[in-house]
Amino acid sequence: MVREKNPITKSGKEKIEAELNSLIRNDREEIKQAISDARKHGDLKENAEYHSAKEKQAMLEGRIKELQSIMATAEVIDPSVISSETVVFGATVTLYDGERDRRNVYQVVGKSESDTANGKVSITSPIGAALLGKEEGEVVCVRAPKGDIEYEIELIEYR
Numbered sequence: 614m615v616r617e618k619n620p621i622t623k624s625g626k627e628k629i630e631a632e633l634n635s636l637i638r639n640d641r642e643e644i645k646q647a648i649s650d651a652r653k654h655g656d657l658k659e660n661a662e663y664h665s666a667k668e669k670q671a672m673l674e675g676r677i678k679e680l681q682s683i684m685a686t687a688e689v690i691d692p693s694v695i696s697s698e699t700v701v702f703g704a705t706v707t708l709y710d711g712e713r714d715r716r717n718v719y720q721v722v723g724k725s726e727s728d729t730a731n732g733k734v735s736i737t738s739p740i741g742a743a744l745l746g747k748e749e750g751e752v753v754c755v756r757a758p759k760g761d762i763e764y765e766i767e768l769i770e771y772r
């Protein structure tokens with residue numbers, strides 16, 4: 614089975630690696646200790662601490678597997694070496710919303726590192742998908758839950 618590669622920036626990969634290491638080295642050990650301590654309280658059928666710790670362990674292991682899967686398919690792309698006149702993965706794009714007289718700056722990143730609040734939009738999100746292949750000066754229409762939004766691409770940078 615061939616796994617599809619998922620693009621990710623270097624900083625996105627480093628962030629995921631740090632979270633994964635913390636979960637494995639710190640959180641996993643804390644939960645093991647909590648389960649061990651809860652077992653000492655006797656009957657496991659009615660032991661709320663034990664069941665809570667086991668539930669936390671299951672959630673933790675699920676997150677670890679999710680991050681390991683992301684790392685297994687990650688293809689690190691360095692935006693600073695990209696030379697393109699159009700928006701591609703890694704581009705930092707300055708958009709102007711004329712209706713609201715507002716500028717927004719977004720970096721187009723992989724799905725696993727998307728963080729709209731910090732200016733990182735996934736290439737698969739409505740805004741990321743609308744930007745791909747566009748040039749400075751073009752107007753893009755983004756389909757949003759509250760209605761379509763038009764942006765003018767003012768600047769495309771690769772840094």
